[in-house]
Amino acid sequence: NSIKPWGGRFSEATDAFVERFTASVNFDQRLYHHDINGSIAHATMLAKVGVLTEAEREQIIEGLEAIRAEIVAGKFQWSVQLEDVHMNIESALTARIGITGKKLHTGRSRNDQVATDIRLYLRDEIDAVAKELTRLQQGLVELARTNASTIMPGFTHLQTAQPVTFGHHLLAWNEMLERDYQRLMDCRKRANQSPLGAAALAGTTYPIDRAYTAQLLGFEAPTENSLDSVSDRDFAIEFCAFASLLMTHLSRASEELVLWTSAQFNFINLPDRFCTGSSIMPQKKNPDVPELVRGKTGRVNGHLIALLTLMKSQPLAYNKDNQEDKEPLFDAIDTVKDCLRAFADMIPAIQPSKDVMYEAAKRGFSTATDLADYLVRKGVAFRDAHEIVGKSVAYGIDSGKDLSEMSLEELRQFSNTIEQDVFNVLTLEGSVAARNHIGGTAPAQVTAASERAAQKLSRR
Numbered sequence: 001n002s003i004k005p006w007g008g009r010f011s012e013a014t015d016a017f018v019e020r021f022t023a024s025v026n027f028d029q030r031l032y033h034h035d036i037n038g039s040i041a042h043a044t045m046l047a048k049v050g051v052l053t054e055a056e057r058e059q060i061i062e063g064l065e066a067i068r069a070e071i072v073a074g075k076f077q078w079s080v081q082l083e084d085v086h087m088n089i090e091s092a093l094t095a096r097i098g099i100t101g102k103k104l105h106t107g108r109s110r111n112d113q114v115a116t117d118i119r120l121y122l123r124d125e126i127d128a129v130a131k132e133l134t135r136l137q138q139g140l141v142e143l144a145r146t147n148a149s150t151i152m153p154g155f156t157h158l159q160t161a162q163p164v165t166f167g168h169h170l171l172a173w174n175e176m177l178e179r180d181y182q183r184l185m186d187c188r189k190r191a192n193q194s195p196l197g198a199a200a201l202a203g204t205t206y207p208i209d210r211a212y213t214a215q216l217l218g219f220e221a222p223t224e225n226s227l228d229s230v231s232d233r234d235f236a237i238e239f240c241a242f243a244s245l246l247m248t249h250l251s252r253a254s255e256e257l258v259l260w261t262s263a264q265f266n267f268i269n270l271p272d273r274f275c276t277g278s279s280i281m282p283q284k285k286n287p288d289v290p291e292l293v294r295g296k297t298g299r300v301n302g303h304l305i306a307l308l309t310l311m312k313s314q315p316l317a318y319n320k321d322n323q324e325d326k327e328p329l330f331d332a333i334d335t336v337k338d339c340l341r342a343f344a345d346m347i348p349a350i351q352p353s354k355d356v357m358y359e360a361a362k363r364g365f366s367t368a369t370d371l372a373d374y375l376v377r378k379g380v381a382f383r384d385a386h387e388i389v390g391k392s393v394a395y396g397i398d399s400g401k402d403l404s405e406m407s408l409e410e411l412r413q414f415s416n417t418i419e420q421d422v423f424n425v426l427t428l429e430g431s432v433a434a435r436n437h438i439g440g441t442a443p444a445q446v447t448a449a450s451e452r453a454a455q456k457l458s459r460r
């Protein structure tokens with residue numbers, strides 16, 4: 001058992017299965033950069049307060065950098081017997097520089113070490129996710145700007161409701177993503193606190209300088225309470241909550257993209273490079289990318305529930321349970337990054353079939369509300385107007401005519417308040433242009449909204 005840093009009090013070797021069962025090195029080795037950075041900050045602080053000599057600090061940092069290079073080069077031998085990334089690196093350090101390596105763990109525990117590592121790792125990943133999210137939003141806002149007056153049917157209950165502009169629809173997606181971005185930044189604030197120095201649970205007897213290590217690692221401040229520091233995994237849960245909601249939004253957009261690419265809608269074309277074919281049906285072009293994003297929402301939701309359940313009822317402070325935080329968090333990060341990348345690449349490549357969208361908006365009596373509003377403006381009470389238009393629609397269904405295709409005489413069967421000027425409001429263009437207020441679908445509003453959104457993105 002001598003290979004284990006904790007072997008002193010043990011009198012028999014660890015059971016081989018238990019060794020494999022309790023090890024995390026196969027998945028936590030991805031923390032190695034941040035583990036080494038945390039160790040360098042710790043050693044630097046120990047030298048500053050006089051627990052290590054300057055020469056020892058230098059030796060430790062040199063050794064850790066050599067190990068980092070070895071890992072980067074793929075030459076490092078990871079060992080399951082050494083359980084996790086922390087003990088693998090510490091053992092390699094001692095093998096490399098001798099007794100000084102054994103001093104690195106002074107005033108520290110793997111409990112504050114791992115909490116520090118995950119926070120550092122997550123902070124970097126949050127920044128990478130934020131970048132991809134921003135790229136996606138930029139693409140959306142640009143596509144919205146160029147489609148500020150592209151008319152399509154708007155839906156409620158997936159039934160044709162009122163005409164909207166395609167740009168307006170895209171900006172609705174952008175609003176969802178904007179809130180996701182705000183949530184991500186909020187999560188970053190709480191992740192960016194330094195637990196280093198909490199040691200195992202109660203702090204340490206050495207004259208450590210926690211503000212200094214926090215500063216060296218770019219953390220905003222040291223965490224407040226040592227017991228909480230080693231057992232808090234809120235930041236991982238918060239990230240997964242962000243990720244779940246983001247995936248929910250991407251799944252909604254995915255669903256619409258899948259619908260829109262179908263022959264029945266045919267609103268957009270997704271270029272071939274984002275689609276795949278069928279091994280049996282030669283004619284097929286499937287929207288696999290949005291379908292997969294929609295499907296991956298399930299696993300991210302699962303990770304959120306896994307972490308919430310992991311933390312539920314855990315007594316203070318650190319418990320080995322916490323080792324189970326990593327795989328869900330890592331997979332949530334990987335999945336979200338892939339999905340954002342797929343969307344950020346795909347969105348600018350969407351080719352709207354404007355004529356098809358326009359014709360679709362003409363079907364389904366999408367300007368019926370406009371006719372009702374027209375009657376109200378002429379003095380008819382809204383409920384009466386609703387009834388009059390309902391009868392006109394019934395007539396349209398029987399005669400196969402849209403409201404805009406009926407003659408004035410036909411329309412006047414239902415109300416003699418209707419006059420020649422009605423045709424201004426029955427056109428799709430008139431309908432969208434009339435919704436001309438903040439948040440409305442009028443082309444002028446969509447142009448202004450896309451400019452505001454682009455401005456906001458440029459300030460990030």
Ligand code: ARG
Nearest residue numbers: 024084110111114320322323
């Ligand atoms: N591999 C462990 C984890 O991921 C590191 C902390 C272990 N601490 C302990 N006292 N066993 O949580």
